[in-house]
Amino acid sequence: EPEVTQTPSHQVTQMGQEVILRCVPISNHLYFYWYRQILGQKVEFLVSFYNNEISEKSEIFDDQFSVERPDGSNFTLKIRSTKLEDSAMYFCASSQDGSNYGYTFGSGTRLTVV
Amino acid sequence: GQQLNQSPQSMFIQEGEDVSMNCTSSSIFNTWLWYKQDPGEGPVLLIALYKAGELTSNGRLTAQFGITRKDSFLNISASIPSDVGIYFCAGTTDSWGKFQFGAGTQVVVTP
Numbered sequence: 371e372p373e374v375t376q377t378p379s380h381q382v383t384q385m386g387q388e389v390i391l392r393c394v395p396i397s398n399h400l401y402f403y404w405y406r407q408i409l410g411q412k413v414e415f416l417v418s419f420y421n422n423e424i425s426e427k428s429e430i431f432d433d434q435f436s437v438e439r440p441d442g443s444n445f446t447l448k449i450r451s452t453k454l455e456d457s458a459m460y461f462c463a464s465s466q467d468g469s470n471y472g473y474t475f476g477s478g479t480r481l482t483v484v
Numbered sequence: 485g486q487q488l489n490q491s492p493q494s495m496f497i498q499e500g501e502d503v504s505m506n507c508t509s510s511s512i513f514n515t516w517l518w519y520k521q522d523p524g525e526g527p528v529l530l531i532a533l534y535k536a537g538e539l540t541s542n543g544r545l546t547a548q549f550g551i552t553r554k555d556s557f558l559n560i561s562a563s564i565p566s567d568v569g570i571y572f573c574a575g576t577t578d579s580w581g582k583f584q585f586g587a588g589t590q591v592v593v594t595p
Contacts (some may be wrong), residue, residue, distance in 0.1 A: 376526075401581055403581055403582075406564040409531065411540070411587075412572075412585045412586070412587050412588070413527065413574070413585040414585070415582050415583060415584070418581050418582055426582050459524075459526075461526050461527070461582070465581050467559075470515045470534070470563075470576065470581060471532075471555070473517065473532070473581060473583075474526045475519075475526040475528075475529070476526050477525055478524075478525065478526045480490075480524070481514065
């Protein structure tokens with residue numbers, strides 16, 4: 371069964387450093403998403419991306435965050451200057467055609483900011 | 485803003501018992517998804533619901549999209565130890581994938 375792949379599975383970074391989280395969506399999917407889950411809390415929507423631009427973003431997704439699809443397979447989330455409160459699991463998801471069919475999550479990257 | 489409430493927060497049940505959990509929303513949703521999440525893992529889709537009144541099964545799991553489009557439930561029949569985990573509902577008012585998640589129901593199954 372097709373999978374959304376995320377790397378690394380765990381990233382430790384110092385406060386103030388830039389971090390890039392990587393995702394490889396399912397190959398024929400066109401819509402891409404990032405969510406985060408602070409330990410013990412709900413999964414929260416960050417951003418959706420289609421046709422090489424952001425479709426929608428939440429209030430969490432401030433100027434410190436950016437997303438990019440640098441090539442035909444990767445979808446990245448960059449945090450420019452990490453803060454302690456950015457520590458969370460970050461999940462990438464993709465869907466085929468924006469109708470929510472086939473919506474699939476990756477296994478996540480655990481980001482720890484120290 | 486939208487409110488999505490999931491209950492119960494946790495359930496402790498004996499193997500073989502049935503489990504039922506539900507989510508209610510302050511808004512009308514057009515899609516409900518039910519996920520299971522194991523520790524340190526991403527959410528794994530169990531059941532997707534796209535129409536009001538829809539009742540869908542996946543093995544021992546059954547979920548329904550409420551007629552009012554503001555609620556959904558998930559049932560697990562004849563629970564087994566591997567059903568242990570956190571179950572999340574997720575819903576959206578649009579077709580563009582911005583899902584709102586419930587707080588989760590932690591299920592513990594004892595032999």
